[in-house]
Amino acid sequence: MSGLVVGVGACRGVGHDEVSTLVAEVLAAAGVAPDRVAALATVDVRGREPALLAAAAELGVPLRCRPAAELAEVDVPHPSGMARERLGTPSVAEAAALLGAGPGARLLVPKRRSSPPDGRPAMATCALAGPAEPGRAR
Secondary structure: OOOEEEEEEEOOOOOHHHHHHHHHHHHHHHOOOHHHEEEEEEEHHHOOOHHHHHHHHHHOOOEEEEOHHHHHOOOOOOOOHHHHHHHOOOOOHHHHHHHHHOOOOEEEEEEEEOOOOOOOOOOEEEEEEEOOOOOOOO
16 A cells, blocks of 8 residues: 555554544644545554544544554654553554555654643654655655
């Protein structure tokens, strides 16, 4: 698969509003209309998370899931010790977005954390990746 892919990392039980708000912020930061997104992507253990399924449904795209071992093979600029400890991969959002966007993909928006309005710790991260520019490597 190739195209624009939103990668989402999330804690179990994350709220729908937290994910959908973060996805909207990342798309706005890139100046990308939601209808240009080809897929949401995440780690396989979060593939049944209701908030992620709802965010994908809102965008009208599939939720693509990858095993942590595949995500761990992707070089990312913002690795996470928590993701490495809990899931066995140093990245979910950036790695899933890059893998989903295809060979040579590049990050259009690096990982961002959600900002819950009630001061709770962030439960979601998000990144946006797209196909490589012609003649340019990642």
